[in-house]
Amino acid sequence: MKHQALPPRASSLAESLRDLGYSLEAAVADVIDNSIAARSKNVEIWCVAEEEEPCLAIVDDGCGMDKAELVEAMRYGAKNPKDRRAKDDLGRFGLGLKTASFSQCRKLTVISCKDGNLSGAVWDLDVLSDDEWLIGVLDKREIDKVRWVERLGKSGTLVLWECLDRLTERLTSEGRSEVLSDKLTQLTHHLSLVFHRFLSSEVGRTRKVAMKVNGHGLVGFDPFCRNNRATQPLPTQSVVLGNHRVDIHPYILPHHSKLSRKEFDFYRSRSEFLSNQGAYVYRSGRLMAWGDWFRLVPKGEATKLARVQIDFPAELDEFWTIDIKKSRAYPPPAVREQLRQIIGRITDQSTRVHTGRSRRLFERDVMPMWTRYAERGVVRYVPNEEHPLFVGFAGLLADEQRAKFSSLLDMIGSSIPVEAIYSDYSSAPKDIDSREEGLDAAGVARKLRQLRSIVDPRANMGAEQFRRIVRSTRLLEGQDDLLDDFVSKDF
Known part of the structure; x- marks a missing residue:
């Protein structure tokens, strides 16, 4: 030839x-x-x-x-x-x-x-x-x-x-x-x-x-939010390939309630903080690929706060599928297997951050305005008709009107815009605010007097019990000073 x-x-x-x-x-x-x-x-x-x-x-x-x-x-x-x-x-x-x-x-x-x-x-x-x-x-x-x-x-x-x-x-x-x-x-x-x-x-x-x-x-953007005390670093694990080591370090990011507004906006504007879950692969300290579970598990709510830092040295390039742009790196089988095991453990931890938060919200309120029912695999939320605000208002009504009020609460419970709430909460939870806009101190006092006239028409209720009822409505969340001022003057 x-x-x-x-x-x-x-x-x-x-x-x-x-x-x-x-x-x-x-x-x-x-x-x-x-x-x-x-x-x-x-x-x-x-x-x-x-x-x-x-x-x-x-x-x-x-x-x-x-x-x-x-x-x-x-x-x-x-x-x-x-x-x-x-x-x-x-x-x-x-x-x-x-x-x-x-x-x-x-x-x-x-x-x-x-x-x-x-x-x-x-x-x-x-x-x-x-x-x-x-x-x-x-x-x-x-x-x-x-x-x-x-x-x-x-x-x-x-x-x-x-x-x-x-x-x-x-x-x-x-x-x-x-x-x-x-x-x-x-x-x-x-x-x-x-x-x-x-x-x-x-x-x-x-x-x-x-x-x-x-x-x-430029200011470095840490995708693991390590400066926040609520971030949970989990134990580092290692895989040996050839004569070199790959370090795998999982993190559970904090619930958005643990972030300041400035901190949350900083993260959201740079990497879609709540949705950019997955592994972050570093070669000699330089981020190569991120936001991917490598088809080991689908992205979802269970892992939304999970991030895994994977470090490998340049000597292990032959084990990774790196493209010319250095924007892709696919882990070798031994690393994938270790990552699979880690994902199984951090999924429960990530879920617990969310469900634990929800559970605390319900436990914190002695009398929650909403009740969660889980029956035969179906979860639904309905207004709690035993809440003092509903009971007090129903007591002001005639029997026929009371029955209509109960039906109205049922309709409110069945018409919750779940999809819209889920979409907004997943993408921008810090933007959701249940408080009424435009209320000054006088407006807040007027609202509280109206609420008291419903739950305590004879003015027999103690100040602490009234505080708990107001807090259960979340009307003044983060504004306890206004509630304290009202109680000090009206009780």
């Missing part, structure tokens, strides 16, 4: 590799991986949307590259994925810089400084010929003209994306600015999550890396 060299056509392959499925945020994150591998302490992303030709730059203060190293880094497949990498090297295929960049732009310029010496190179898709991979090597004068090159210090690298055709094509100047603004917001949220352990510098895990987008510093 005779062998013949058959290199790919440069322009055709380069255009095809643009469609690997990168989003803007995934592409930027892939480039930042190189910055972290270069031991950077600071990474800046700059993007000006208002200009006629928007561009985006990623600048770091890492170790930088000399001319030979830069040219090699610009090569497609610069490193073999089978090569052994350093512990903190987040690279994988030797393609990230090129595929990520060209997924968003047509012209890639890289300027790097090492030992005070600047080197520069350019890939331009409009310059590639069919058969040759031609890059441009810049001289000092050309380097000085590159946008944001002044942000480089004595060492570091600037990656500049120009001709952002995938983001801005067929858009007016005003529309382009709006689209890029939305994209940058998504970008900040994505980077805050993917690199949260670098942004917060977890002890013994990662080194701290500061990141900014257009001058605004």
Whole structure:
């Protein structure tokens, strides 16, 4: 058999590799991986949307590259994925810089400084010929003209994306600015999550890396809510693959009632706090994939507060199905089996956080206004006709009216909008407020007098019993001072 060299056509392959499925945020994150591998302490992303030709730059203060190293880094497949990498090297295929960049732009310029010496190179898709991979090597004068090159210090690298055709094509100047603004917001949220352990510098895990987008510093987004005391960390378990260890650490997040409004909004705006359940897979501290149970269990109410942190080192790459975008990682069989067992245990714990909360609400009220019935697998909620408020009101009615009132309560119980309540509570529980709007102190006092005239027309009831009745209605939840003020004046 005779062998013949058959290199790919440069322009055709380069255009095809643009469609690997990168989003803007995934592409930027892939480039930042190189910055972290270069031991950077600071990474800046700059993007000006208002200009006629928007561009985006990623600048770091890492170790930088000399001319030979830069040219090699610009090569497609610069490193073999089978090569052994350093512990903190987040690279994988030797393609990230090129595929990520060209997924968003047509012209890639890289300027790097090492030992005070600047080197520069350019890939331009409009310059590639069919058969040759031609890059441009810049001289000092050309380097000085590159946008944001002044942000480089004595060492570091600037990656500049120009001709952002995938983001801005067929858009007016005003529309382009709006689209890029939305994209940058998504970008900040994505980077805050993917690199949260670098942004917060977890002890013994990662080194701290500061990141900014257009001058605004990023705050790490911890999906496990570990700063909240109500979060329940469960024991870490490990699986040994080869000579390396995979650590699996489950968490049960707190019920939303344990979060402040600011804290809840922070989590909901960044990762759909209540629905983003599942495993969070980290490779050398960098989040690779999240919000997935890998078909081991369906997402549902039983696991909605469960999160599992899975850590594996780069040496175990061959055991995981990692894609070029580094946005997918599928666990090997041994890890899946361990995860299956963990899910079985944390499901009960996650459910208990919710059912325990509901149970406490009913136990806290000596006289709940609603009664829960569970019969033959069917659960229903009906107004509690023995509640003092209903009993007192019924006592003011004639017999015929009392029968009609009882029927009215039955109809109210059977017409609860369960689906709407479930939808609102699942997506935004903090937005649900049963209290009446627009009541000032005088309005509250008027309501309380009306309530007292119903349950205690002869004014024989003690102050503490009246407090319990009011609290059972949740009319003034979180406003005990108004109730105390009323009781002190009227009892």
